[in-house]
Amino acid sequence: MSATGQTKRIMPARIEAMKGTRPIVCLTAYTTPIARLLDPHCDLLLVGDSLGMVLYGMDTTVGVTMEMMIAHGQAVMRGAKKACVIVDLPFGSYQESKEQAFRSAARILKETGCDGVKLEGGEEMAETVAFLAARGVPVFGHVGLMPQQVNAVGGYRSLGRSDTEAEKIRRDAAAIAKAGAFALVIEGTVEPLAREITASIDIPTIGIGASPACDGQILVSDDMLGLFNDFKPRFVKHFAELAPMVSKAAEAYAEEVKARIFPGAEHTFQVKK
Numbered sequence: 477m478s479a480t481g482q483t484k485r486i487m488p489a490r491i492e493a494m495k496g497t498r499p500i501v502c503l504t505a506y507t508t509p510i511a512r513l514l515d516p517h518c519d520l521l522l523v524g525d526s527l528g529m530v531l532y533g534m535d536t537t538v539g540v541t542m543e544m545m546i547a548h549g550q551a552v553m554r555g556a557k558k559a560c561v562i563v564d565l566p567f568g569s570y571q572e573s574k575e576q577a578f579r580s581a582a583r584i585l586k587e588t589g590c591d592g593v594k595l596e597g598g599e600e601m602a603e604t605v606a607f608l609a610a611r612g613v614p615v616f617g618h619v620g621l622m623p624q625q626v627n628a629v630g631g632y633r634s635l636g637r638s639d640t641e642a643e644k645i646r647r648d649a650a651a652i653a654k655a656g657a658f659a660l661v662i663e664g665t666v667e668p669l670a671r672e673i674t675a676s677i678d679i680p681t682i683g684i685g686a687s688p689a690c691d692g693q694i695l696v697s698d699d700m701l702g703l704f705n706d707f708k709p710r711f712v713k714h715f716a717e718l719a720p721m722v723s724k725a726a727e728a729y730a731e732e733v734k735a736r737i738f739p740g741a742e743h744t745f746q747v748k749k
């Protein structure tokens with residue numbers, strides 16, 4: 477609690493200091509009601525650009541805009557009281573130059589009030605990460621499988637089996653940690669490599685499809701809630717099965733409306749006599 481009686485938000489520096497203490501709990505959130513529900517249980521909520529696919533039905537995250545990230549960042553900030561809230565920089569908003577990255581990050585921080593930004597990339601983004609960190613922007617890195625590069629790498633698959641791939645991810649992780657990121661997502665990466673990177677860098681690694689060896693875990697909340705019947709990659713565990721519950725509820729509603737059972741007297745406004 478703070479002096480004003482409000483719950484204190486977990487800041488990026490505290491996430492960084494959690495390395496080696498206990499596993500760091502992270503989930504994605506895109507809306508106020510979901511952020512309210514997840515916040516008490518999470519150290520960090522990520523407004524991921526996965527929202528393009530999860531909420532908007534896009535095939536990839538490439539089409540996600542700054543306006544979408546800002547609107548959903550604001551929504552999550554209205555619901556999260558305790559967790560550290562990080563917003564993704566969308567594709568095209570930071571790769572051109574470190575100055576462009578700073579302008580985009582500053583806009584997201586100012587317009588959402590979030591605690592930091594995430595960007596994808598390894599060695600090629602290290603200078604940008606250092607530029608942002610030196611100017612007061614907490615940066616969450618992201619290496620391994622990088623969904624914004626899906627068009628270049630030709631699809632989603634786990635990485636790090638070949639020596640060349642493993643060496644690239646190793647060097648990417650080291651570069652982003654050295655540049656001053658406060659934590660690092662490792663996505664879709666084989667366990668021995670995720671373990672090796674976790675042991676070799678000073679900042680926490682947060683895994684998604686990167687084994688229990690990481691310092692923390694993140695999942696797309698809609699995946700772990702079982703909101704998609706038709707999508708369950710190996711690294712996802714359903715902690716609930718909401719898709720069939722939603723279908724059943726919609727079916728029951730439709731039946732009651734058609735049969736004039738809903739709305740009942742208890743749902744109906746009358747004029748008092």
Ligand code: KIV
Pocket residue numbers: 504522523524525526527564618661663684694695696
């Ligand atoms: O966009 C996203 O949701 C992410 C996480 C899955 C790490 O980058």
